[in-house]
Amino acid sequence: MQIHSNYPLQLLNSFGFAAFAQEFVSVKTNSELFDAISYANSKKFPWQIIGGGSNIVLRSNLPGLTIQMQILGKKLVRETESKVVIDVGAGENWHDFVAWTLExxxxxxxxxxxxxxxxxxxPIQNIGAYGQEVEAFIDSVEVIDTALLNPPQIKKVSA
Ligand SMILES: Cc1cc2nc3c(=O)[nH]c(=O)nc-3n(C[C@H](O)[C@H](O)[C@H](O)COP(=O)(O)OP(=O)(O)OC[C@H]3O[C@@H](n4cnc5c(N)ncnc54)[C@H](O)[C@@H]3O)c2cc1C
Structure with a gap:
């Protein structure tokens, strides 16, 4: 896990705003995510997650630690005749995931x-299109309860 200072975000947001993150880190595992949050807390920094940057407007530089979500992976959890449950990493590209399900x-x-x-x-904004919303397809979401960050814990929230 490498923390960068004054990191350019122009290529990481759809509008291409030329903003900088005071500090920036990419996380590829839960453990790196916890380390990043613990680091921000130890420095009394605010922190925020960035995904693909397609729904953010960067009016100015981002203070504190910006955490780029890059946790990958797709795992078949269970399959019945009518339903399949897949565990998918938060950093996976959404469209690529949809294409993978169809393949x-x-x-x-x-x-x-x-x-x-x-x-x-x-699930943050419950993405939707053509009369369908993702909530109809979510079995559960693993979340970090920020009130339980010392030590950090993951909770599974069922839909
Ligand atoms: C051209 C275009 C077309 C679009 N079409 C649609 C559409 O048809 N339907 C639709 O619903 N939306 C649409 N959107 C909006 C966008 O695709 C969604 O909001 C998408 O979910 C944003 O994903 P992102 O990874 O880019 O999030 P970001 O823009 O990086 O982040 C958005 C917010 O979510 C938070 N966030 C991101 N990842 C996490 C995480 N892992 N954990 C916690 N918080 C997180 C961020 O902190 C931020 O507050 C469109 C956007 C564009 C630019």
């Missing part, structure tokens, strides 16, 4: 194809 014949997410951004951001 594997896991139907349902078609209307949500081509929405920019990451899997982790999808």
């Amino acid at each position: 594997n014949n896991y139907l349902g997410l078609e209307n949500l194809a081509l929405i920019p951004g990451t899997v982790g951001a999808a």
